[in-house]
Amino acid sequence: MQLPERVRIVEVSPRDGLQNEVVQVSTEAKITYIDLLSRAGLPVVEITSCVPAKWVPQLADHAEVIQSISRLPHVIYPVLVPNSRGFEDALAAGASAVSVIASASEGFSKKNSNCTIAEGLERCGEIIDRALTKGLAVRGYLSCTLGCPYDGEISVEKVRQVAAQLxxxxxxxxxxxxxxxxxxxxxxxxxxEAVAETIPIEKLAVHFHDTYGQALANILSALELGVAIVDSSVAGLGGCPYARGASGNVATEDLLYMLNGLNIATGVDLGKLLDAGNYICQQLGRVSRSKVALAMSEC
Structure with a gap:
């Protein structure tokens, strides 16, 4: 097993990290935060989601965020769009990249997106076609690949099938x-390994929550198979509003520290990343979940 020489970190905290936070972060603070993340060298920063405010009040300002951030030419700024209406809103606001979402679990698909797996894939297909036609970058989430809060364990074969369809x-x-x-x-x-039977490994990314403290170990196991795109969230922010007990994503600071120790290139500056984490934690009035951030703050 040979580790990749370079990993592309996808920062998801402005969307996945903030969506479940009780403390409302101002639009101005979100814009400042995203700009700090960009200047830290992150190549991809998922900035928001175009969803109705009644579903995710924290992201009700998605249009203003999309329009107001300072875009750097080498950074991709995806916006999560759960349906065609969300895609239209993202497009109108000037989004240059979108993320779609499907599920390997029927129960989660119905709770999270109010549709079956098949219906969710149909929605994704429509958005993907339109986005690619307009020259937008696209990525697709496949949720619940290792377990579901409603359906329990998900079979590897089911994950392989749905991923292949997407x-x-x-x-x-x-x-x-x-x-x-x-x-x-x-x-x-x-x-x-099952998914890679039908999809090239370079087309795969991983997104791990750290509920049981396994996220970094899981990422390393994915790297060993050649996966070189990893989602993470500064300060370990996050949690799924439709998945009870789901803690935050793996902390970007912790991921970067591990990758640096493995001599894997990322282009991300740890010091600037810590500054961004300090800023958003101050806005939220909370302590970082990143072990690296906590350790380095005590040095």
């Missing part, structure tokens, strides 16, 4: 998500 719809990047953080390295590798 890829066949033209999605150029498939994000394998452990939505509730129940995965372990062996299960992660078995799932990725």
């Amino acid at each position: 890829y066949q719809l033209g999605c150029p990047e498939i994000v394998l998500s452990d939505t509730i953080g129940v995965g372990t390295p062996g299960k992660v590798q078995a799932m990725i």
